[in-house]
Structure formats: C-alpha cells, structure tokens
Amino acid sequence: MRIIILLIISLFFVSCKTELLETKKDQVVSTEEIEKNINTSLDLWHKAAAEANFDNYFNLMTKDGVFIGTDASENWQNEAFRTFSKPYFDNGKAWSFTAVERNIYVYENQKLAWFDELLDTQMKLCRGSGILKLEDNKWKIAHYVLSITIPNDNVSEVVKLKSSFDSLYSEKLKTKD
Secondary structure, three states, rough: OHHHHHHHHHHHHHHHHHHHHHHHHHHOHHHHHHHHHHHHHHHHHHHHOOOHHHHHHHHOEEEEEEEEOOOOOOOEEEHHHHHHHHHHOOOOOOOOOEEEEEEEEEEEOOOOOOOOEEEOOOEEEEEEEEEEEEOOOOEEEEEEEEEOOOOHHHHHHHHHHHHHHHHHHHHHHOOOO
16 A cells, blocks of 8 residues: 555656646746847857858758848758858858847747847948747747848949849849749
C-alpha cells in the first residue's frame, strides 16, 4: 500500500513539474525584452556579414527567407541568395552594415515582428526593412529589403542615371510571361 501511495505522490509531482514547464514555455514576454532580442539578432546578422561568417549569417534567416537587394533584379529566395553570396563570404569580403537607427514593431501574437533601420554601409546611408519570425525561441529574418537612400533634391539626377536600365528591365519583365 505504501508503494502505491508513494507512486501516486510521485506521479502527482511529475505531472505538476510538466505543467510548470509548459506554462513557462508559453509565458508572455514583455515587448521590451522582445525588442532587445530582435536588436541582438539583427546586430548579429549584420556582424556575421561583416566578418564573412556564412553559417552564422544564414542561421539567422528562416529557411524560406527572402533578401531583396538594391538592384531591380535582386529578389533572392534563400537558396539562390546562399549561392550568390557564398563566393563573397568565402573571399572574406561580404558587406558591412551598421544600424544607426532602428524601429521595431511586434505583432500581438509575439511571434512576428517587422522593422526598419537606417544603415551606415559601404554605399553610404541605406535603409533596411523586414519581417522576423520567432522560430525555436530565436528571432530569424524571414524577409529583408535593402534600399539606397536618395535625397529628394537628387531624385531627378538618379532617375536619369537609371532610366536606360529601368526601361530595358521593365521590357524584360513584360516579355517574361
């Protein structure tokens, strides 16, 4: 009889322990803590590129992640972006982006967030924006868009510079179907 009672008490404690673990796993985290974790992930992602650390860089992206570059043709799905980027990382010369300003917005379910950032880069000031997903308790980049900032007073000059390329590329896209 004593053994049965001890067994029942043991089972009770084990089941309580499991519930506590599950409750802790589903615990609501403060927005400030989420933003801190997202900032860390984004900073580590940029650092991995600057240090040409291919594995660290792509481990901070989702498997179906997308990178939109500054060129109109650059809509990279993860595998294609890996292939394109690999030689740069292998040569030790990827890219170096440092956030000088960042805004983070967390969705109410605390599993999605989006952001925009102003970056100091080798192309001077650029803007990055994107979406992050919480996967296995880690914030990973699911979609990233990089753009070169253009002062409004210089837009006409830039449009003239890219006009020929844009026309040709637009025609290529129209005939793609």
